Amino acid sequence: MTIRAGVAGWPIAHSLSPVIHGAWIRAAGFDADYAAFGPESDDRFRDLIGQVRLGALRGLNVTAPWKEIALGLADEASDTARACGSANLLWQDKGVLRADSTDGHGLMAALAEQAPALEGMGRVAVVLGAGGAARAAVHALGQVFAEVRIINRTTQRAEALIAAVQPHTPARLVQNHAVTDAALIVNALSVPPELDMTALAPDAVLMDMTYRPLMTGFLRAGAARGHTVVDGLAMLIGQARPSFATLFGLATPDVDVRANALRVLGEQA
Structure with a gap:
């Protein structure tokens, strides 16, 4: 059965998260789908989270403007998410809706990659x-x-x-x-x-x-x-890695997702 997950935010049309996660899914070769969801209202976002609770979706990354609401909807939240006052990752774990924030991890990963000194x-x-x-x-x-x-x-x-x-x-x-x-x-x-x-x-x-x-x-x-300068794409990819592991139970495959993201950025520009 296809494992379904995605990213929720508004606006969402230009999100690179499906590009990044999609490349990892194809490289790993398993049956999964990661899509962009664009709930325009609080009620529609809550309905989408209801799909996570029901198991129709394994989980969601969350972006603006729903990160604070995401934290409030969770049954349990990590210390990091509570400290940040928001969550960019929600998933269902044995009936418990859990929340975490991987943004800080992404920031530190970007610094380690592009400013190692x-x-x-x-x-x-x-x-x-x-x-x-x-x-x-x-x-x-x-x-x-x-x-x-x-x-x-x-x-x-x-x-x-x-x-x-x-x-x-x-x-x-x-x-x-x-x-x-x-x-x-x-x-x-x-x-x-x-x-x-x-x-x-x-x-x-x-x-x-x-x-x-x-x-x-x-x-x-x-x-x-x-x-030395560090760009936001490195942070986006850095926060996506632990999200992928949580949502799909796999480490990220060794594939150049940055190249894929840069290509799409160029096309969208």
């Missing part, structure tokens, strides 16, 4: 933004860096993020606009950040969590100044 111990990371994506980034980086600074236009949102995440991370989390000593700058904003590149340390690594375009203006400006 980066060392966080005793150093500072800066996260631009204070939304849901920023919260997952702060939680993950807070396990590795000595201090994580949050820069956000609205001070109250940054302070709320710190209050929510600080109990779950050993790092010192602060609202601080200083970037001169940062080893890593992560853009978690949905708009291009306003950042003085001349203030950065020469060895600072720049990462953008978006992948449309793959080389954002932020990354292009950093690369032009000689900084």
